Amino acid sequence: MARGAFVAPTVVELAGDDPLWRDELFGPVLAVRRAPDDRAALDLVxxxxxxxxxxxxxxxxxxxxxxxxxxxxxxxxxNSETAGADPHVPFGGNKASGFGPKEQGGAAREFFTTTKTIYLRGAG
Known part of the structure; x- marks a missing residue:
């Protein structure tokens, strides 16, 4: 058995607000919550x-x-995974995610600009 700090990949369904939902996790743990409709799901995000x-x-x-x-x-x-990034488009978070200006692409110069990159792949 391995020694040290190890968490097996884990999915946790939460019934309501929980620190696990609020805290940024760095490990193979996924917190999920059910939403009654699409709008409620977007609000949870x-x-x-x-x-x-x-x-x-x-x-x-x-x-x-x-x-x-x-x-x-x-x-x-x-309709695509969030892993990986294209080096030609800006990458970085909004709100408390990321550090400083967007990385990569011309948007790195746009220090005070809020940018949203959208990937769209057909469902079929």
């Missing part, structure tokens, strides 16, 4: 001091539009 990136999986352009308009994140992926 925004109800955080962090805003590095988010992913929305849908085949609805209305849901894509709502996510684009509502989510306060630095990078928004539509």
């Amino acid at each position: 925004n109800d955080s001091v962090y805003g590095l990136s988010a992913a929305v999986f849908t085949d609805s352009l209305a849901a894509v539009s709502a996510a684009m308009e509502t989510l306060d994140v630095g990078v928004l992926h539509i």
